[in-house]
Amino acid sequence: MSQADLTLDEHSTGLTIGPVFSIPTKKLAMWLFIIADTMTFAACLVAYGFVRNGSPDWPRPFHSITNVALMTFILLTSSLTMLLALRSARMGDKAAAFRWTMITAAAGILFAILHVREWMALISEGMTLFKNPWGTGLFGASFFTITGLHLTHVTGGIIALIVVGVRYKGGRYNADDIEILGLYWHFVDLVWMFVVPLVYLLNLAH
Amino acid sequence: MATAEGHWSAGTGIGKDLAVYLCLLVLAGLQFVIARQNIDASQLLWRMLAVAIVEAGLAVMFFMHLGTEKRGFALFVVIFTVFVLLAMQYGWTDSSRMVIGAPFSK
Numbered sequence: 001m002s003q004a005d006l007t008l009d010e011h012s013t014g015l016t017i018g019p020v021f022s023i024p025t026k027k028l029a030m031w032l033f034i035i036a037d038t039m040t041f042a043a044c045l046v047a048y049g050f051v052r053n054g055s056p057d058w059p060r061p062f063h064s065i066t067n068v069a070l071m072t073f074i075l076l077t078s079s080l081t082m083l084l085a086l087r088s089a090r091m092g093d094k095a096a097a098f099r100w101t102m103i104t105a106a107a108g109i110l111f112a113i114l115h116v117r118e119w120m121a122l123i124s125e126g127m128t129l130f131k132n133p134w135g136t137g138l139f140g141a142s143f144f145t146i147t148g149l150h151l152t153h154v155t156g157g158i159i160a161l162i163v164v165g166v167r168y169k170g171g172r173y174n175a176d177d178i179e180i181l182g183l184y185w186h187f188v189d190l191v192w193m194f195v196v197p198l199v200y201l202l203n204l205a206h
Numbered sequence: 207m208a209t210a211e212g213h214w215s216a217g218t219g220i221g222k223d224l225a226v227y228l229c230l231l232v233l234a235g236l237q238f239v240i241a242r243q244n245i246d247a248s249q250l251l252w253r254m255l256a257v258a259i260v261e262a263g264l265a266v267m268f269f270m271h272l273g274t275e276k277r278g279f280a281l282f283v284v285i286f287t288v289f290v291l292l293a294m295q296y297g298w299t300d301s302s303r304m305v306i307g308a309p310f311s312k
Contacts, residue, residue, distance in 0.1 A: 021279035031279075035287055039294075046294045053298070065238055072234050079269055080227045087220065186269040193234070193261045197254035201241035 030180045034187045037153075041191050044149060045198055048142040052202075059134030060203045061122070068200045071114050072192065078107035079189045082182045089168065089175035097178060101165035104185065108158040115151050119144075139203075146199055153188045160184065226268040233261045 019025055052058050062068075085100035122143075129144055131137045164181045167173040240253045267273040272280050 021276050021282065023276065023279055031283060035283065038287055039290055042291050042294055046297075050297060050300075065241070069238060073231070076227065076230050076234060079230075079265070080223065083223045083269060084220070087223075183270055186265055189269075190262050190265045193258045193265070194255075196234070197237050197241070197258055198251075201237060201254060202247065202251060204241055206244070 024176060026176070026180055027183070030183050034183065037187065041146075041149065041194070044142075044146050045194060048146055048198065051136075051138045051142060055136045055138055057135040058203075059132060059136070059139050060205045061125075061127070061132070061134050061139075062200055062203050063205050065201070065204065067114060067118050068196060071111055071118075072196055074107050074111045074114070075189050075192050078104045078111070079186050081107060082185045085165075086175070086178050086182050089178040094169060097175075098165050098169040101161055101168070101178065101181075105158050105161035105165065108154055108161065108185075112151060112154055112158065115147065115154075119147075143199060146195060150188070150191055150195055153191070157185050157188050222268065226264055229264060230261055233257050233264075 020028055023031075081100050081104045085097050085104060088094075088096035088100055126133045127140050127143075129141050132140050160181055164173055164177055168175075168178060237254050237257050240250065240257065243250065245253075272283060
């Protein structure tokens, strides 16, 4: 027993030594990140609601829901494929776990492409961070900030999926790492469930 | 391989995951249907937000497996998150003041 252990024992009466909440440290770290990130997105969405509520000439530029519906379907389906990757990893089927992880990454890439295509269409109509042809310039700022933050998370997730998938296949990572990555990916999906109604559907042209 | 999850077993069926996925698809579709309704914007917001909260609950409980984590941890995540999210709603009256134009806003 080391001196550090002795010192700890001496002062640890009534304290628990071991993982907090009895869950693995990496998983706890991911949950804490998710909680913090929830606050970031919530703050952005509340700020967006604040300026939308306070702007009488808030624009409603979205005429079609096809693109956003397709993006939603892709992201939801990618959550299912992520679950399949975890299931395969837990069952020890490395090839299947790798395959489902890469399918999830591919779905993420498809989502990002559709998102960028939508951005390009809005930009070509004259929408920037500071102005747009339809109403208050705050719309562009809030739209690009919120969807951009989400797209950044998706992009980070895609990179993580590829890196973790490859390292899992190579034996450097295990099923726990796939699970932790899955938590992140499902969170990205969860955020989109709030972005769609608040940023897109509430601004549909009538 | 050391797995930290006590709730997982190799024989766990995929049926529940598929059912939750289909529920999420239906709820997402419901949001699009609600968006096409010709109702007041605030009504629209509350209805879509309610559906989004149900969707988020399903995703957190089943996809992220919070429902099968230790009770103390699940309570910590839910109580802490909900408290801060509710606390963020503190400024809405000020947003309305901007529209109404109370004297001190000018």
